[in-house]
Amino acid sequence: xxxxxxxxxxxxxxxxxxxxxxxxxxxxxxxxxxxxxxxxxxxxxxxxxxxxxxxxxxxxxxxxxxxxxxxxxxxxxxxxxxxxxxxxxxxxxxxxxxxxxxxxxxxxxxxx
Amino acid sequence: xxxxxxxxxxxxxxxxxxxxxxxxxxxxxxxxxxxxxxxxxxxxxxxxxxxxxxxxxxxxxxxxxxxxxxxxxxxxxxxxxxxxxxxxxxxxxxxxxxxxxxxxxxxxxxxxx
Numbered sequence: 001x002x003x004x005x006x007x008x009x010x011x012x013x014x015x016x017x018x019x020x021x022x023x024x025x026x027x028x029x030x031x032x033x034x035x036x037x038x039x040x041x042x043x044x045x046x047x048x049x050x051x052x053x054x055x056x057x058x059x060x061x062x063x064x065x066x067x068x069x070x071x072x073x074x075x076x077x078x079x080x081x082x083x084x085x086x087x088x089x090x091x092x093x094x095x096x097x098x099x100x101x102x103x104x105x106x107x108x109x110x111x112x
Numbered sequence: 113x114x115x116x117x118x119x120x121x122x123x124x125x126x127x128x129x130x131x132x133x134x135x136x137x138x139x140x141x142x143x144x145x146x147x148x149x150x151x152x153x154x155x156x157x158x159x160x161x162x163x164x165x166x167x168x169x170x171x172x173x174x175x176x177x178x179x180x181x182x183x184x185x186x187x188x189x190x191x192x193x194x195x196x197x198x199x200x201x202x203x204x205x206x207x208x209x210x211x212x213x214x215x216x217x218x219x220x221x222x223x224x225x
Contacts, residue, residue, distance in 0.1 A: 004155070031211065033211075033212070040121075040217065041217055041218075042116070042201050042203075042215030042216050042217050042218055043156065043201070043213070043215050044215070045212050045213065045214070048212060056212065091155055091156070093155070095211050098207075098211055099211070100146065100158045100161065100211070101158070101211055101213065102158070103148075103155030103156045103157070104155050105153065105154050105155045106155050
């Protein structure tokens with residue numbers, strides 16, 4: 001399967017813990033995006049990378065969130081000191097330039 | 113501030129009939145619009161798109177119509193099939209903004225036998 005891969009699919013954590021998610025984009029895609037989707041809402045843009053450079057971050061991305069894309073390949077999204085409001089589906093997507101986005105199946109985070 | 117709105121949270125249509133999903137936007141700077149389909153436990157999948165220089169785009173059973181003056185677009189599915197049952201998201205973006213999408217809240221379509 002050469003689609004966008006996300007790991008883990010589900011994560012349950014206690015408030016205050018740190019969590020890290022991984023995304024492997026489609027191999028030839030130079031752009032990688034992180035979105036968050038809460039119940040009853042559409043996906044909301046968090047940040048995007050072009051190759052290894054993080055070019056834009058949403059104001060939704062508080063200081064507790066950090067994303068990296070070393071060597072322009074896979075990406076990680078870390079949330080420090082998780083809060084209950086962080087519970088959501090975290091979606092990764094990739095694209096080749098301005099072409100359409102291909103999404104992964106997401107990581108469902110539940111903060112207890 | 114919801115810039116892309118899908119006012120119908122759900123829609124039920126009989127198999128073989130037409131499904132019409134609606135979307136409104138408020139930001140007149142949006143110039144490219146997309147529809148994504150989402151099944152449970154999967155990520156959104158691209159369905160069809162339209163540029164603001166067009167008012168219609170067709171792809172098989174799917175047609176998207178754009179009315180720029182009304183800031184409204186719609187997705188028509190003809191004929192509807194049970195496999196079309198999913199949540200449909202409308203999304204909008206500006207050319208040159210790195211495909212950063214603004215999504216609506218989605219419409220759940222159920223196609224009944």
